[in-house]
Amino acid sequence: MKALIDPQKCTVCGVCEDVCPVGAISVGETAATVSDECTLCGMCVDTCEFGAISLPQVGTGPKDDLSAYRGVWVFAEWRRGTIHRVSYELLSAARKLADKKGVPCAAVLLGSDLDAAAPSLLEYGADTVYVIDHPNLADFTDEAYANSLVALVREKRPEILLAGATTMGRSFIPRVAALLQTGLTADCTDLDISEEGLLLQTRPAFGGNVMATIVCPNSRPQMATVRPRVMRPEKDARNGRIEKVTLPEEVFQTRVEVLQVIPEEDVTAKLSEAEVIISGGRGLQKAENFHLVEELAQLLKGAVGASRSAVEEGWAPPSHQVGQTGQTVAPTLYMAVGISGAIQHIVGMQGSKVIVAVNKDPEAPIFDVASCGVVADLFEFVPAFIQRLKREG
Ligand SMILES: Cc1cc2nc3c(=O)[nH]c(=O)nc-3n(C[C@H](O)[C@H](O)[C@H](O)COP(=O)(O)OP(=O)(O)OC[C@H]3O[C@@H](n4cnc5c(N)ncnc54)[C@H](O)[C@@H]3O)c2cc1C
Missing domain, CATH: 3.30.70.20 (Alpha-Beta Plaits)
Incomplete structure (x- = not known):
C-alpha cells in the first residue's frame, strides 16, 4: 500500500x-x-x-458499514483445561467498556472439550460466551486458532476485540488483525472509550518515555492486547449464555501437525502469579552476588525477578525480566534490590501492593514508587536481613 x-x-x-x-x-x-x-x-x-x-483506508474501507460492528469481545485463552487469568482480567475491563458504550460483552473460547471451562467466563461479566470446540484446537496452532477467530469475527462483527499479551496472544493475534485488515495496539496499559465511542488504547511509546493513546477510527474490530496483571479481575455475573458455534471444517485445517507437546517449566506464569517477588539489578555488581536475591526469594517463598540490566549482564535469564520488555507483575510484595527504577522497569511492577526498595542512592527514582525505602548498601543490608529471617524462622 x-x-x-x-x-x-x-x-x-x-x-x-x-x-x-x-x-x-x-x-x-x-x-x-x-x-x-x-x-x-x-x-x-x-x-x-x-x-x-x-492515504488508503486500511481494512473496512468506505464500503464497509462501521455501524454494523457491535459489542466488546475478549479472546479467552485456554490451555489444556485451564483458562488463563488474563482472560478474566480482560473480561472485567471489557464489561466496563461495553457498559460505557451500552453494547454487549462476549468472550470467545477456543479449544477442545470445553464444557467445564465456559461457565466461569459468565461470572466475569460476559453476556455471551461463544464456544468453538474442535479436536484440532486441543493444541494451539497459529493457523487454526487465527482462522477460527477470524471466521467468527466476520460472522458476528464485534467492534472491539481484546486479547492477552501472552505467548499465545502475541503469536496469533497479529495474524488475526492482518487477516481482518485492521489495526492492533500491543501491550496496552489502559483502555477507555472516547466521547465518539472509539476505543482509546494507551501504551508506553518511545522507550517508555511517553504514554501514547492510539485509536483505530477506520477499521473494525478495534484490536488491542494487554499484558497479564495489568487489569484486575472482578466478578460481575449477568444473565449470560453459552453459545456453541459451528464453523466450516476447513477453518480448522492447518499445515502444522503437532507431534508432541513437551511442557516446560513456565517461569513466566510463575512470576506473574507470584505473591512475593525479589528482583535484583545492576547494583548487585556481578553474577555471583545474584545468589543474595535468590536466597532472599527462597526464604520469603517468592519468585526471582530481574531488571533488564541484570538480564543483559547474564545474571538472570530473560524470562525473569520485569518491565516494559519483560513481565508485568503485581505481587503483594515486590522488593527491588539494587535497581534504579527506570520508567521501563516501573511500568512492569508499579501495580504491586507493597514495594520495598533497597538502594544506596537516596535520589534513585525507585524510591518514588516504593512504599518502604531502605537507603543502604545492599551488601550490608541483604545479608543482615537474610540472617534475621533465618533466626526468626
Ligand atoms: C525500550 C526499552 C525497554 C526497556 N525495558 C526494560 C525492562 O523491561 N525492564 C527493565 O528493568 N529495564 C528496561 N529497560 C532498561 C532501563 O531503561 C534501565 O536501563 C534498567 O532498568 C536499569 O537497570 P538497573 O536498575 O538494574 O541498573 P542501573 O540503572 O545501573 O541501577 C543500579 C542501581 O543500583 C544501585 N546500587 C549500586 N550499588 C549498590 C549497592 N552496593 N547497594 C545498593 N544499591 C546499589 C545504584 O544506586 C543504582 O540505582 C528498557 C530500556 C529501553 C530503552
Whole structure:
C-alpha cells in the first residue's frame, strides 16, 4: 500500500517530493507518482496544499458499514483445561467498556472439550460466551486458532476485540488483525472509550518515555492486547449464555501437525502469579552476588525477578525480566534490590501492593514508587536481613 495521488488535483509543484523522508515520490510531467518505498507516514498528505494526496483506508474501507460492528469481545485463552487469568482480567475491563458504550460483552473460547471451562467466563461479566470446540484446537496452532477467530469475527462483527499479551496472544493475534485488515495496539496499559465511542488504547511509546493513546477510527474490530496483571479481575455475573458455534471444517485445517507437546517449566506464569517477588539489578555488581536475591526469594517463598540490566549482564535469564520488555507483575510484595527504577522497569511492577526498595542512592527514582525505602548498601543490608529471617524462622 502507498499514498494515493489524485492527478486531477496535482499541480506538479514538487513539495511532496521534497518532503518525503524516504524518497518515494517523484514528480513527472503531469502528476506526482509514488513508489513502493512509501511508508504511509502521511507527511506528503499534510504538506500538499491542493489536497491531491491521500492515504488508503486500511481494512473496512468506505464500503464497509462501521455501524454494523457491535459489542466488546475478549479472546479467552485456554490451555489444556485451564483458562488463563488474563482472560478474566480482560473480561472485567471489557464489561466496563461495553457498559460505557451500552453494547454487549462476549468472550470467545477456543479449544477442545470445553464444557467445564465456559461457565466461569459468565461470572466475569460476559453476556455471551461463544464456544468453538474442535479436536484440532486441543493444541494451539497459529493457523487454526487465527482462522477460527477470524471466521467468527466476520460472522458476528464485534467492534472491539481484546486479547492477552501472552505467548499465545502475541503469536496469533497479529495474524488475526492482518487477516481482518485492521489495526492492533500491543501491550496496552489502559483502555477507555472516547466521547465518539472509539476505543482509546494507551501504551508506553518511545522507550517508555511517553504514554501514547492510539485509536483505530477506520477499521473494525478495534484490536488491542494487554499484558497479564495489568487489569484486575472482578466478578460481575449477568444473565449470560453459552453459545456453541459451528464453523466450516476447513477453518480448522492447518499445515502444522503437532507431534508432541513437551511442557516446560513456565517461569513466566510463575512470576506473574507470584505473591512475593525479589528482583535484583545492576547494583548487585556481578553474577555471583545474584545468589543474595535468590536466597532472599527462597526464604520469603517468592519468585526471582530481574531488571533488564541484570538480564543483559547474564545474571538472570530473560524470562525473569520485569518491565516494559519483560513481565508485568503485581505481587503483594515486590522488593527491588539494587535497581534504579527506570520508567521501563516501573511500568512492569508499579501495580504491586507493597514495594520495598533497597538502594544506596537516596535520589534513585525507585524510591518514588516504593512504599518502604531502605537507603543502604545492599551488601550490608541483604545479608543482615537474610540472617534475621533465618533466626526468626
Ligand atoms: C525500550 C526499552 C525497554 C526497556 N525495558 C526494560 C525492562 O523491561 N525492564 C527493565 O528493568 N529495564 C528496561 N529497560 C532498561 C532501563 O531503561 C534501565 O536501563 C534498567 O532498568 C536499569 O537497570 P538497573 O536498575 O538494574 O541498573 P542501573 O540503572 O545501573 O541501577 C543500579 C542501581 O543500583 C544501585 N546500587 C549500586 N550499588 C549498590 C549497592 N552496593 N547497594 C545498593 N544499591 C546499589 C545504584 O544506586 C543504582 O540505582 C528498557 C530500556 C529501553 C530503552
